Amino acid sequence: xxxMLASTSKGHIEVKNFSLAYETIEGPxxxxxxTQIHVKPGEFVSIVGPSGCGKSTLLNAVAGFLKPTxxxxxxxxxxxxxxxAERGMVFQQYSLFPWKTVRENVEFGxxxxxxxxxxxxxxxxxxxxxxxxxxxxxxYPEKLSGGMKQRVGIVRALATGPKVLLLDEPFGAxxxxxxxxxxxxxxxxxxxxxxxxxxxxxxxxxxIFLSDRVYCMTARPGSIKAEIPIPxxxxxxxxxxxxxxxxxxxxxxxxxxxxxxxxxxxxEINDLGMQGLNIELHGHSLVEVL
Amino acid sequence: xxxxxxxxxxxxxxxxxxEAGPVPAxxxxxxxxxxxxxxxxxxxxxxxxxRATAIGIASLIAFLLVWxxxxxxxxxxxxxxxxxxxxxxxxxxxxxxxxxPKFLMHILLxxxxxxxGFSLAAIVGVPLGLIxxxxxxxxxxxxxxxxxxxxxxxxxxxxxxxMLWPTNEQSIVFITFLGSFxxxxxxxxxxxxxxxxxxxxxxxxxxxxxxxxxxxxxFPASLPHIFTGLTVGMGVAWVSLIAAEMISGQYxxxxxxxEAYSLVQYADIALGMIAIGVLGLGSSLLIRGxxxxxxxxxxT
Ligand SMILES: Nc1ncnc2c1ncn2[C@@H]1O[C@H](COP(=O)(O)OP(=O)(O)O)[C@@H](O)[C@H]1O
Ligand SMILES: [Mg+2]
Numbered sequence: 004x005x006x007m008l009a010s011t012s013k014g015h016i017e018v019k020n021f022s023l024a025y026e027t028i029e030g031p032x033x034x035x036x037x038t039q040i041h042v043k044p045g046e047f048v049s050i051v052g053p054s055g056c057g058k059s060t061l062l063n064a065v066a067g068f069l070k071p072t073x074x075x076x077x078x079x080x081x082x083x084x085x086x087x088a089e090r091g092m093v094f095q096q097y098s099l100f101p102w103k104t105v106r107e108n109v110e111f112g113x114x115x116x117x118x119x120x121x122x123x124x125x126x127x128x129x130x131x132x133x134x135x136x137x138x139x140x141x142x143y144p145e146k147l148s149g150g151m152k153q154r155v156g157i158v159r160a161l162a163t164g165p166k167v168l169l170l171d172e173p174f175g176a177x178x179x180x181x182x183x184x185x186x187x188x189x190x191x192x193x194x195x196x197x198x199x200x201x202x203x204x205x206x207x208x209x210x211i212f213l214s215d216r217v218y219c220m221t222a223r224p225g226s227i228k229a230e231i232p233i234p235x236x237x238x239x240x241x242x243x244x245x246x247x248x249x250x251x252x253x254x255x256x257x258x259x260x261x262x263x264x265x266x267x268x269x270x271e272i273n274d275l276g277m278q279g280l281n282i283e284l285h286g287h288s289l290v291e292v293l
Numbered sequence: 294x295x296x297x298x299x300x301x302x303x304x305x306x307x308x309x310x311x312e313a314g315p316v317p318a319x320x321x322x323x324x325x326x327x328x329x330x331x332x333x334x335x336x337x338x339x340x341x342x343x344r345a346t347a348i349g350i351a352s353l354i355a356f357l358l359v360w361x362x363x364x365x366x367x368x369x370x371x372x373x374x375x376x377x378x379x380x381x382x383x384x385x386x387x388x389x390x391x392x393x394p395k396f397l398m399h400i401l402l403x404x405x406x407x408x409x410g411f412s413l414a415a416i417v418g419v420p421l422g423l424i425x426x427x428x429x430x431x432x433x434x435x436x437x438x439x440x441x442x443x444x445x446x447x448x449x450x451x452x453x454x455x456m457l458w459p460t461n462e463q464s465i466v467f468i469t470f471l472g473s474f475x476x477x478x479x480x481x482x483x484x485x486x487x488x489x490x491x492x493x494x495x496x497x498x499x500x501x502x503x504x505x506x507x508x509x510x511x512f513p514a515s516l517p518h519i520f521t522g523l524t525v526g527m528g529v530a531w532v533s534l535i536a537a538e539m540i541s542g543q544y545x546x547x548x549x550x551x552e553a554y555s556l557v558q559y560a561d562i563a564l565g566m567i568a569i570g571v572l573g574l575g576s577s578l579l580i581r582g583x584x585x586x587x588x589x590x591x592x593t
Binding site: 067068085086087088092094098099101102111115116143145159160163 | 489491492494495496497498499500501502505509510513514516588589590
């Protein structure tokens with residue numbers, strides 16, 4: 004199993020001077036501008052930001068689905084041009100193949116690589132076992148709950164041993180309880196595989212709980228507003244979410260995002276909102292919080 | 294939060310999570326239930342289907358009864374039932390026909406024409422639809438021609454088909470082919486246009502190349518619509534075949550029905566019609582069965 008999953012090289016993501024504009028009838032729509040991010044090998048990094056700020060755009064560019072208008076995306080020094088099995092991706096909409104059983108879904112990447120059937124069946128079983136899904140290997144995705152679908156999605160993305168794992172709001176459609184369990188599962192997999200993770204979410208708690216570092220994006224056109232290291236020790240436990248350290252991080256990130264969300268909504272609301280923000284920040288300077 | 298132990302040893306809790314999945318734990322009762330309880334339970338579970346079957350049978354019987362009464366009393370009320378054969382005479386001519394090799398040959402010939410024409414339409418229509426759906430240029434070239442030819446009913450092709458093909462048999466098969474070809478092509482195209490782009494992306498970042506994406510994503514994703522096309526195409530194939538046989542045929546169940554009219558054998562007209570209905574029903578059941586076989590993920 005380890006030979007199959009071991010990421011031989013490291014998975015160092017670098018995005019430099021990045022901007023991306025969509026061509027539309029009304030002219031180019033600047034989705035992301037002037038953005039630099041990086042993910043060190045084995046690091047877990049999240050991107051948070053108000054909806055529509057360009058998180059998916061950025062992630063899709065790292066995946067190779069979109070070409071940057073300016074700037075470069077590299078993984079381990081190699082330019083990204085086009086999707087590849089080296090960068091596994093998990094989508095919010097689950098995106099399992101409905102015509103394949105759970106195991107066939109997990110096998111897909113290995114099949115594409117030309118691995119013989121018996122071998123990849125064995126590999127898929129092992130992986131499904133790790134995710135507690137061995138009992139469901141013959142089920143079609145339609146019959147699974149949202150949480151199970153997404154577990155299959157993650158296992159499928161990891162099966163080919165990618166250098167990096169990209170996730171675009173993977174738990175956005177799940178209920179709170181399932182979310183917590185999924186976060187734990189993702190953390191486990193990440194720690195075992197020592198893989199780099201770039202995780203997009205709009206859930207601040209989730210970002211803090213999971214990450215080594217969090218990028219906060221500005222409203223559209225998106226760029227990096229702040230980079231917040233998360234010094235919480237690992238392994239992390241649910242109880243930490245009540246700690247003062249966690250709450251302080253949460254408060255800081257919350258106000259950053261709030262500011263951007265209000266900006267995205269427009270001026271009038273902005274004024275009102277900023278007053279509320281001052282009250283909330285009373286006694287904690289933003290610098291101190293961060 | 295509910296179970297701190299579960300979170301402290303995350304690796305160990307995987308099976309626990311699996312057990313929390315959607316499969317309900319059905320504990321078998323200690324003693325096996327009696328036959329009576331089982332029968333009652335089966336009845337409750339299948340009540341809806343039993344009801345539908347019972348009503349269906351009753352309605353068919355009522356239809357036969359009304360037919361019988363209308364013909365025995367030779368009702369004339371706008372419509373004239375004077376010469377319409379009664380169900381019993383049709384049954385009599387059915388038993389006679391079953392021993393008549395000529396009747397069986399008519400049926401076999403029609404089935405063969407359907408088989409060849411429809412198979413050709415599927416063999417050409419499905420791949421063409423898949424390719425047109427994937428490659429814009431092919432779509433741009435072929436679609437306008439298809440759109441112009443599509444509204445022409447297959448029957449309108451009869452004179453042209455007779456000119457085009459050297460034998461009568463070939464022109465009838467050609468008409469059958471045309472009838473089923475366009476529904477199959479159009480539905481395949483429709484299926485291709487609805488393929489979820491996220492699934493294509495998922496395949497791409499699992500290392501799939503163009504050919505694999507075609508085989509593993511586009512084709513299975515379109516299958517439900519392909520089968521809709523095949524079902525519709527089969528229906529139109531029969532319509533076209535019967536019309537072609539009536540106009541230009543020698544042999545075939547459509548010809549048999551028309552000939553019965555010319556020879557004033559009224560019972561055979563109804564017999565021919567019923568045979569056509571049964572054959573049409575049977576062939577669409579075959580396609581549905583094939584669909585369930587090919588798409589196991591959609592059954593139940
Ligand atoms: N294909 C597209 N064409 C034009 N504009 C787009 C397209 N995709 C996204 N956008 C715009 O770009 C911005 C960023 O989108 P996205 O990256 O999906 O945001 P997020 O994932 O942060 O919600 C949005 O304002 C959206 O309207
Ligand atoms: Mg998004």
